[in-house]
Amino acid sequence: MxxxxxxxxxxxxxxxxxxxxxxxxxxxxxxxxxxxxxxxxxxxxxxxxxxxxxxxxxxxxxxxxxxxxxxxxxxxxxxxxxxxxxxxxxxxxxxxxxxxxxxxxxxxxxxxxxxxxxxxxxxxxxxxxxxxxxxxxxxxxxxxxxxxxxxxxxxxxxxxxxxxxxxxxxxxxxxxxxAKDTPNFIANRIGTYAMLVTLQAMERHALTLDEVEAVTGPLLGRPKSATFRTLDLVGLDTFLHVCRNVRENVADPLEAAAFAAPALVERLVALGRLGEKSGEGFYRKNETEKGKERIQVLDPASMTYVPRGRVSSPALEAAKRARGTAGKIQALLELADQDRIATFAREVIESVLCYSAEKLGEIADTAMEIDQAMKWGFNWEEGPFELWDALGLAETAARLEERGLSVPAPVAAMLEKNASSFYLKKAGSLFYYSQGHYKYVEERREEISLGVQRDRGKTVFGADGASLIDIGDDVVCLEFHSPHNAIGPGILSAIRRAVEEVERNWRGLVLANEGRNFCVGANLMLLLMEAENGEWEEIDLIIRDFQSSMRALRALPRPVVAAPHRMTLGGGVEACLPADRILFAAETYFGLVETGVGLIPAGGGCLAAAAMARERAEEAAMEDATAPLTRLFESIAMAKVSESGHDARRLGYWRGSDAVVIREETRLYEARSAVVELERRGYAVPEAGRTVVVGGRETAAVLKLAVSSMRRGGYISEHDARIAGKLADVLTGGDVPAGSAVSEQSLLDLEREAFLSLCGEPLTQARMRRMLATGKPLRN
Known part of the structure; x- marks a missing residue:
């Protein structure tokens, strides 16, 4: 290299x-x-x-x-x-x-x-x-x-x-x-065209900005920023520059005309409304009388900003009910002759599909390069050629012909040769169509895909919320796949089953998945329902189940490596901490955030924090663990989340053997290699019935003094202080002298008791409801 x-x-x-x-x-x-x-x-x-x-x-x-x-x-x-x-x-x-x-x-x-x-x-x-x-x-x-x-x-x-x-x-x-040396290369060429045809279709069908945003975001497999928020982020002057670069450097006058500058965008730029960098563009943020931010949207007729409106139509409702990007788009296409929003969507979709196909060979050699560019550069869920396949190559071409539209030459040539799609999958291998035949997509040894392993029949077992998959070298991966990868009874049961399976038949275990996020925590909805119904025994059983599953992971006499990515919160962190090594993706946002919903970690998170603090103190030859424990206490009490995998070190969650993997595609390979390395070195079985030396009531007093100071200064609420006080008691081992060696089970009992008591607090339940309703914490 x-x-x-x-x-x-x-x-x-x-x-x-x-x-x-x-x-x-x-x-x-x-x-x-x-x-x-x-x-x-x-x-x-x-x-x-x-x-x-x-x-x-x-x-x-x-x-x-x-x-x-x-x-x-x-x-x-x-x-x-x-x-x-x-x-x-x-x-x-x-x-x-x-x-x-x-x-x-x-x-x-x-x-x-x-x-x-x-x-x-x-x-x-x-x-x-x-x-x-x-x-x-x-x-x-x-x-x-x-x-x-x-x-x-x-x-x-x-x-x-x-x-x-x-x-x-x-x-x-x-x-x-x-890419090829053509104007704007791949992503900006296709992405800019998609923006332009959206603006043109909006004008033809007299849609509002709100209506366009409602349909051109996730319903089309595109980011939540949809069209106009994306333009504001890019910068409207930058957008005009990109349009001009294509317009002035392409030979086809029809294509040049397609990149004409939109009059509305030109007006905004002339007024200095360039988007986010100038404070206003298609959107503007205003403060209400109560000091809260309110986002307003442009009214093109008056060029003023007005409150955003709600949008509804039969087509939108049908698309929302459908599953997957292709299903949502198909729902829109089926109503395109009955609903103007669906008609608009059909024009935008088909224009982008046709333009992408027409540029094949000119801006890039293969469909795969264009698809990857749009997914990686514009965050589209599916590239245009993947969408051609999902909607049906022949079916889409037939719809175009029915309305008197031209089928792009590359697609027509494929259909003449009876090619049914741009991509083919055979026995877990991928092929792409190019120059008249299908070519094998070469697999890189260091890239392991759970989806490919599933296609190849490598699933050891599949369960509700999780599956165990053979990833080679006698190593298996436990993959979470519940909604949002939230930990519930199904995942906990799968963890215990995986532990038994690995102990009998495998070298070690990897905890990883390919979801949008590794794990957003425990199933908060289930917990709130039980708390509101006063089902305290049921909550106690849930927490005991969680704790016993995490202890089983840590006691497994085989190496365990966790490979989290992106959002790894609460229970997701607690699932990683029992591992022998954590390999963070570079973009990992890691933190025990339970205080944000009025609780403390109770799946072994407090036990792990107390043990980590003691280990860091011993490594640094400190007399006691107050300093590292204080850092962890602050991280947990304030629900801090790392800004990257590296940043987990700042919050105190990093152990000596942990590492960061910068290339997302190699995360599973690196985790598997770490398991093999640990096993080859002679893996030491974790000791049973270990004790933890704790700070006791003296250290708890130090932590609580800091909490009291913040409360007096008005930085935290009374309920925040109550939660932090319980956290301090658990992390320091309860009412025992400093330096006491307490059993792990006693720390787990303290966790569970504090968690149960907080579940009964009306203020905690209010926090849980707010988080479920808005995704934002309530500080009450």
Whole structure:
């Protein structure tokens, strides 16, 4: 693999600085160059940016700002130089002249352009530089957006292009797609077209902004930001620039006309309403008299902002009831002749499908590259060619012909050869259609898919809420698949069954899944229902079941590795803490958040926190565990959630052998490898009946003093203080002297008793109801 020991980014604007931040996230020292003083300003913006561009705040130390005029000679020491200056061809060419002068063998140079031609950018450079030049188009913000489009110029050496692709995929965790040197490449070409046809269809069918937003978001398999919120986020001036870039650089006059600037967007830009960066665009945030934020929407007729309206139609209701993106779209299509919103949706869907098919071969070689670009760059649930397949290739073509519309040439050619879809699955392997036949999608050894393993008959058992799947090397993975992956009786039963199965027949166990989030916690609805009905014995049984399942995991005489990703909250954290090792995805938001619903952790979370605090104290040769325990107490009491996998260290949840996996696709492979490594080293069976040395009533008093101070200062409510007091008692082992060794069971009993008592509090039940109703905590 090509190795980057030192990188440089030229241009410390929003994108350049953020690219440097993501290189720093991957452990790469980076020189950030701009005109005098601008690089330092760029670093200051990174420090203040929300959400943070860094996995861990300290990573900013890997970036050194510099003056391009004085330090361009330093480029010669860099393995990778990324140009990220403004999207103006002459400015880019002047920077590339400097790069060309500093170029040395082994250096790769790339432009972060969203659509300018790389051939035109490098036209003045020497042959050696051009052979190692390309586009690396990061999507904004680079830490969070997966897509990276890589575009060669005519003379780019193939081995250099492949080296960069591998590096960006493996080290930066990017979804790399190779595009052709055409205006706006892949994602922005298709995505911008989709926005434009939406605006045009809205005008034809006289829809309101609210109606368009209601249909062009999740119902079409697109983000909640739908159309106009997305445009505000992108920036309306930026959107016009992207439209202009296509309009002025395509040969087909009909296509150029399709990218005409929408009059409404031009009016907004002329008024300085550029979207989120100017405070108003299609939306504006206002404060109510009570100081709460209220979002208003543009009324195009008056160009004023009005309250958002509710939208309803038979087509929308039918689509909401359908399952999956294809099912929802099919429901809309079936009502397109009866409902104007459905008619609008049909036009938008079919226009995007046809345009994508027409551009096949021009902007990318394969349907797969276009699909991946739209999923990774615009967060579409399904790419356009996956949607062609889901709706039926022949059926969709027939619908077009029935209404006198043209079937795109690539689709017509496929149908002539009796090809039924762009993709085929056979025995768990994937094939894609290209140039007249189906080609095998090569599998990478380090990428393990639970879906593929299921297709290959590798399910050991399937249960309500979870399944156990063979992932190779005599290792199995317990996959949660309940609604939102919330932990309920089905998952707990599956955990105990998995423990028995692994002990008999397998080397070890991985806890992971491929859901949107790893686990959002326990089944809060079930708990609230039992509490409101006064079913205290039932709640007691639920908690005992949870605790016994977590203890079974920890006592398993085989290695257990947890591989959480994204939201891992409450009970999800408690399911990870018994593992011998946690491999966090880089984007893991990890925290015991039970206080937000008026409770404390009671599935072994408090026991694990007390034990971790003692272990950290022993590692640091501390006399007592007050300092690490205080950090964990604050994290739990304030329901703090890590901002990344690395950030779990700051909250106190990190153990010595834990690690972060930056590339999401390799998470299962790395977890399986960790199980095998632990087993090969000679796995030590966890001791039964262990005790934990606790801080006792003296440490509890210290923790409660801090709580009392916050209460007096008005930072927390009386109920917050009550919850924190119970948490302090549990974490310190109850009414015992400092330094007492207490049994794990006694700590679990304290957890359960405190949890039960809080369940009976009306204020706690109010918090639970608010969370279930709004997804937001109530501080009462």
């Amino acid at each position: 090509w190795n980057v020991r030192q990188a440089a980014v030229i241009g410390a604007g929003v994108m350049g600085a953020a690219i440097a931040a993501h290189l720093a996230n991957a452990g790469i020292p980076c020189l950030l160059l701009d005109l005098e003083g601008q690089a330092a300003k760029g670093l200051e913006r990174l420090k203040r940016a929300k959400p943070s561009p860094f996995y861990e705040a300290a990573f900013i130390g890997r970036i050194r700002p510099g003056d391009l005029e004085r330090e361009d000679a330093a480029l010669a020491a860099c393995d990778w130089v990324i140009e990220a200056v403004p999207e103006q061809l002459e400015i880019k060419r002047s920077v590339w002249a400097r790069i060309d002068a500093a170029w040395r063998p082994g250096m790769i140079v790339s432009s972060n352009t969203s659509g300018l031609s790389i051939d035109e950018i490098v036209s003045g450079c020497g042959e050696d530089c051009r052979k190692h030049a390309m586009v690396t188009h990061f999507f904004n913000p680079p830490r969070y957006m997966k897509l990276l489009e890589i575009v060669p110029c005519r003379e780019t050496d193939r081995s250099a292009l492949e080296a960069v692709a591998v590096f960006c995929r493996e080290r930066l965790g990017k979804g790399v797609v190779e």
